[in-house]
Amino acid sequence: MSIRVQTENAVTTIAFDRADKKNAITAAMYAALVDALAAAADDPAVRCVVVHGSDQVFTAGNDVQDFLMNPPHGEDSPVSRFLRGIATFGKPLLAAVNGPAVGVGTTMLLHCDLVYAGESARFSTPFAQLGLCPEAASSLLLPSVAGYQRAAQALLLGEPFGPQQAREMGFVNAVLPDGETIPHTLAQAGKLARLPASSLRVTKRLMKQGQQEAIARQMSAEGAEFGVMLRSPEAREAFAAFLGKRKPDFAQFS
Numbered sequence: 500m501s502i503r504v505q506t507e508n509a510v511t512t513i514a515f516d517r518a519d520k521k522n523a524i525t526a527a528m529y530a531a532l533v534d535a536l537a538a539a540a541d542d543p544a545v546r547c548v549v550v551h552g553s554d555q556v557f558t559a560g561n562d563v564q565d566f567l568m569n570p571p572h573g574e575d576s577p578v579s580r581f582l583r584g585i586a587t588f589g590k591p592l593l594a595a596v597n598g599p600a601v602g603v604g605t606t607m608l609l610h611c612d613l614v615y616a617g618e619s620a621r622f623s624t625p626f627a628q629l630g631l632c633p634e635a636a637s638s639l640l641l642p643s644v645a646g647y648q649r650a651a652q653a654l655l656l657g658e659p660f661g662p663q664q665a666r667e668m669g670f671v672n673a674v675l676p677d678g679e680t681i682p683h684t685l686a687q688a689g690k691l692a693r694l695p696a697s698s699l700r701v702t703k704r705l706m707k708q709g710q711q712e713a714i715a716r717q718m719s720a721e722g723a724e725f726g727v728m729l730r731s732p733e734a735r736e737a738f739a740a741f742l743g744k745r746k747p748d749f750a751q752f753s
């Protein structure tokens with residue numbers, strides 16, 4: 500299934516576990532993530548959830564091969580259900596990021612409550628470079644968290660940036676040595692797990708409720724554009740270039 504889920508001391512950890520493909524996320528992995536989040540939401544013994552990769556890589560984002568073979572269809576696709584799941588998750592959601600966090604690897608962090616990054620963390624949102632457009636309501640959330648120009652730099656140019664920049668942009672709480680990222684995040688989750696669960700739930704709901712409808716609307720709008728663009732010749736060229744280990748040639752498209 501390529502994710503590992505375990506619950507200990509009232510904290511559920513969800514770990515990407517596909518090192519040979521840099522933790523790229525397939526439709527089957529999205530479906531497993533949806534199930535893990537739903538189980539954590541429904542279990543009163545679970546107080547919060549931590550998502551992490553390894554000490555070397557968070558995730559390379561959507562699995563390009565899988566995306567080409569099984570392009571997601573509509574709002575019931577595993578990826579859409581996952582994005583709605585993290586956007587509406589009612590308990591604290593934490594992330595520990597080392598190494599590459601590409602595409603959804605970065606945009607999912609905008610829905611987390613606490614994000615800790617290792618010194619090796621490299622964030623990127625290369626949607627335009629792939630002939631696509633932003634997802635996960637990042638076209639709304641990144642400008643609102645980071646400011647328009649910094650969001651435009653990330654979403655239009657799509658170049659990777661480091662953990663200090665992510666912290667300045669406002670979606671990383673602290674930067675740590677790589678070996679400490681996951682343990683520190685688990686320790687923070689442990690602190691949350693000892694606080695009154697109802698207070699955490701209500702506080703989170705109050706902080707998020709003003710934006711919830713706008714996020715849902717933006718996700719739908721992005722999803723509609725993304726679904727069309729995924730089938731475009733530009734995206735096919737970008738994905739074929741990645742799989743062929745060559746540079747894409749967009750000059751052929753008007």
Ligand code: COA
Pocket residue numbers: 519520521523524558559560561562563564599601602625629741742
């Ligand atoms: N989908 C499918 N396979 C992927 C992948 C992805 N998103 N990202 C990496 N892989 C695979 C590579 O094809 C390679 O497979 P191989 O060993 O069978 O050739 C393996 O994982 C290792 O990747 P590699 O590129 O050699 O590692 P790297 O350390 O040089 O670079 C990344 C790591 C994450 C920076 C780079 O792989 C990358 O940019 N990936 C593409 C990310 C992307 O575009 N994601 C958004 C999709 S919408």
